[in-house]
Amino acid sequence: MKKVAVFASGAGSNAINLFEDSQKDQMNCYKIQLLITNKENAGVIAKCKLMGIPCFLWKREHFYDSTILLEFLKNNEIDYVVLAGFLLKIPIDLIQKYPNKIINIHPSLLPKYGGKGMYGDFVHKEVLANSEKKSGITIHYVNENYDEGQIIFQKEIELNVSESLESLRSKIHQLEHQYFPAIIRKVFVEN
Ligand code: GRF
Secondary structure (H helix, E strand, O other): OEEEEEEOOOOOHHHHHHHHHHHOOOOOOEEEEEEEEOOOOOHHHHHHHHHOOOEEEOOHHHHOOHHHHHHHHHHOOOOEEEEOOOOOOOOHHHHHHOOOOEEEEEOOOOOOOOOOOOOHHHHHHHHHHOOOOEEEEEEEEOOOOOOOOOEEEEEEEEOOOOOOHHHHHHHHHHHHHHHHHHHHHHHHHHO
């Protein structure tokens, strides 16, 4: 069974979706040991409390002191790190310690609309501004460059001419909730 740490900075709908998925696991494929957030007002904190997920606030200034972070992950026997809307860049020594063991979800069809500052609604607004005919999600390994790691999975959707920010955001979230658990399970089973 893979032991997973989830990193999240926002509302945490993907984090909670993964947690619920891991709990209905008949085959003991993975367990979410803990969640790390860098935002003291992140919505995910209250959700973790409700669900009984150990949640740790790790502010930016301490996040890059990665000796402590690595030690913490090691002490908790973490095999994989899953980023679910996590906004800080991952320190290089964490990437080196967890090669192909850090997985991110991104709300566009990478390499389009990725990179620094491209997250959440910033992505969707750009997609709409460029009158794209399709968008989608990308699940990928994390390397030292924002959103450039090896792609594991993509799923696209057609966009309507009348697509709004709200409708696009909602469609992308639905895709994420549908596919993220299944794809990380596949990775865990195959590795
Ligand atoms: C998701 O759209 C994900 O793709 C992106 O950040 C968003 C997080 O949403 N990386 P939530 O906090 O899981 O609801």
